[in-house]
Amino acid sequence: MRWIILFNFVIVIGLLILLAISSEWPYPNLMPGGYFSKNGSFQFFNLVLLKSIYQSLLLSLTLALLTTSIGFVASRYASNHTRLALLPFLIAPIILMATLRHFFITIGVNNTWGGVLLGQFFLAYPFAFIFLHPFWTQKLQDALITSQELGATFMYTFTKIIGPLARPALTLCFFQTFLISWFDYGTAIIIGAGQVKTLTVLVYQYVQEANIYLAARASLIIGIPAFVLLLINKHYILGKIPFYGS
């Protein structure tokens, strides 16, 4: 069974890679071709794709950093509001964004990079809050107070005690919120209205233009961070989140 799944996965990814490096697939050829241009060079990235990668990376990194840091602090001080944080997940993200769009137009951030960031924040922040909430166990809160009783300042406690203990959870939360933004299409298309060309928006645009080669390239690039982060999660983070133990 595992081999069948793996085989299917390889076929799909293999075809995607093949399409991404091709420029033609004439009938009745079994495989796509035209890997190189006539002068023998091959340009994987074009300017639009590069701009989109930059846009997506900046957006995802900013969102991950914001939501992880704010979520970490908020999950300690607003621990009674966990249920409230579940609210955004009651409706589909795309409907939530459609509902919020009027508000975004009113405050003048519609069609902007900041607007998309704010829209994604509405989805990723509750996730970060819920994800980091279990970190603040009573035991950890007691350890925090103990550290201060022993003479440490709040800053010292935060950097030397809480920081190291929270690092695996924070890293994982950062990765997950990064991926929420990286794979987001609904917010980018509704709030960004086609002006903010993230990679997901670009993939759909290429698909609509029937440019399967560029669509495959963009899709392949979209998949890379998820794959890398999955590996990192598996090897370095999972299993290292005891949250706190004495």
Add this chain to the structure above:
Amino acid sequence: MVLEIVDLIKIFDKTPVLNKISFSLPKGETLSIIGPSGSGKSTLLKVISNRLPVTTGHIFFNRNKLNPIPQQPNKGMVYLSQEPLLFSHLSLVKNISFGLNFKNLSPNQFLSKTQHMIELLELKEVMNVPVMHLSGGQKQRVALGRAILAEPTLLLLDEPFSALDNFTRSTVQKVFQKLCAEFSITSIIVTHDIKEALLLGNRFAKLEKGALKNYSTRKEFINDPSTGATEEINYWKSVVNEK
């Protein structure tokens, strides 16, 4: 007086847990407070250390009235519970010497104080063992040493040895006595173990249903039948006599 408590009341959901508690504690003394489970012993220590807010009443610490800020520990007090709360990512040495980081000591002083404490705690042979792998008694000794090296004016011990087996408990109690003598520690220990109270304290009180009864002498404490001390002593006498 290191600590003076005046008419302290703590109410949880309209139920008084501590009812007009008053007592004082001079420097270098250890007050043993006994009482059954649910009598308010832990609550009293948590209120003194500002882990819980006071409902009404006053706490004077070093003759200064405490005006605690919520969730901010009172400076000069260290609270020790049965959970050692060691910093699991730090080594045993770093755990013990944690409080010394804030004392402006020279590296030599830092090292000698730490080494001396490790010797007192009899932890030299497990010095390089990660704290997570230490036994319950060893963890509690590390927590005790860490608290004492921070040189608190008042040490609050909330049944710190109750999770330990009899043999380990006895060892840690001896270590505590040794440390008390060397560092002239002022402390309050709450326990439901009458033997522990008699062994570690030189002042005694009993907490029952939120009301505190102070005893001026050890003899007075032992002679009060409600403390159960006489019964305990007689029991052990009978065990010895039977043998």
